[in-house]
Amino acid sequence: MNVATSRTLPSKLPWVGTTIFTVMSKLATDTGAINLSQGFPGFDCSPELVALVEKYLKTGFNQYAPMTGVPALREALAQKTEQLYGVSYHPETEVTVTSGATEALFAAITAVIRPGDEAIVFEPAYDSYVPAIELNGGIPVFVTLTPPTYGIDWDDVRGKITDKTRLIIVNTPHNPTGRVWTADDLEQLAALVQHRDIWIVSDEVYEHIRFDGRPHRSLVTHPVLQERTFVCGSFGKTFHVTGWKIGYCLAPKELSVEFRKIHQYLTFSTVTPIQYALADYLKNPEHYKTLPDFYERKRDLFLDSLRGSRFQFQPTEGSFFQTVSYQAITDEPDYDLAIRLTKEIGVASIPVSVFYRQKNDYNILRFCFAKDDDVLREAGERLCRL
Ligand SMILES: Cc1ncc(COP(=O)(O)O)c(C=O)c1O
Incomplete structure (x- = not known):
């Protein structure tokens, strides 16, 4: 029995x-x-984008994509980044397509955090960061942002950095407050991390949604930050296709090597016909400008x-x-x-x-x-x- x-x-x-x-x-x-x-x-999203997905669905692009993403999409992302921010990422070794920014964030945080490491999180914070830190045995250390401006008190950040700090998570433009980082924020962060073993995960899924002529201050634009940052992006927000769950990570080669080791065991690769469609669609910058x-x-x-x-x-x-x-x-x-x-x-x-x-x-x-x-x-x- x-x-x-x-x-x-x-x-x-x-x-x-x-x-x-x-x-x-x-x-x-x-x-x-x-x-x-x-x-x-x-x-809904643009009918042109739907037609492109349909084209690739119907012409045999339905098997596993390469682990790092289809080359055409990685190239399109590298070109877009170069055009917008003047920074080169090698499509072969530094651009990885993921199943949404959520996967990119999880893989990047996992690549950095080991048990006992501390990660600085600005709160209010998007809800996926802290679980990813904790599942890897890390300890979130919170820097509180308050209304009405939600500006960052950089002395507070400085005071929270210890020998165990390995990661700082940035999100600009910010969910839920909408705050957009300034050039001064980038300088302050760079001064803090420059001589330390601290890496950065920068959630930039709203990079194309900022107002009143404000530029998006991508972390790729600051050399001190760029060399230690995993930038996580998402097509869901940019092209009104949140249900497609497709995103990407831009990171220097050595960081991308570690990122990809994790990505390949999380999802291995991402939906194929949509990647080809997005590669074509990205050729026209008006779609995001x-x-x-x-x-x-x-x-x-x-x-x-x-x-x-x-x-x-x-x-x-x-x-x-x-x-x-x-x-x-x-x-x-x-x-x-x-x-x-x-x-x-x-x-x-x-x-x-x-x-x-x-x-x-x-x-x-x-x-x-x-x-x-x-x-x-x-x-x-x-x-x-x-
Ligand atoms: C700040 C932020 N990061 C990441 C994501 C997740 O993006 P994706 O749907 O591409 O996984 C969202 C979605 O709401 C978000 O607001």
């Missing part, structure tokens, strides 16, 4: 539960609310629709997220207000406290404005009722 035993698998991530994105999106679906919570476009204007118009439309409300905000500098303060309206915890707004007003958002380890609540909500204009207008109208 088989006796059923019940064993408990000890959790490697005991503090991780259902994410707020799942909770809010489900609540939005259940209540029929407008979903401005999760960060994905509410509109028009993005700042496209999203700036949406940001402004959303903010105009909020002007009659009691929310307080600074126009976001980049990304497709706008944070707003509700301090003038209520002192409810941000999580409770996000739930109430979804149920009573019919607009779902994300409470920014979830992006802090200690759930710091500054009474801020994050809204995603990558939605159709009429959806944004309707959401604004509803929010003005609060």
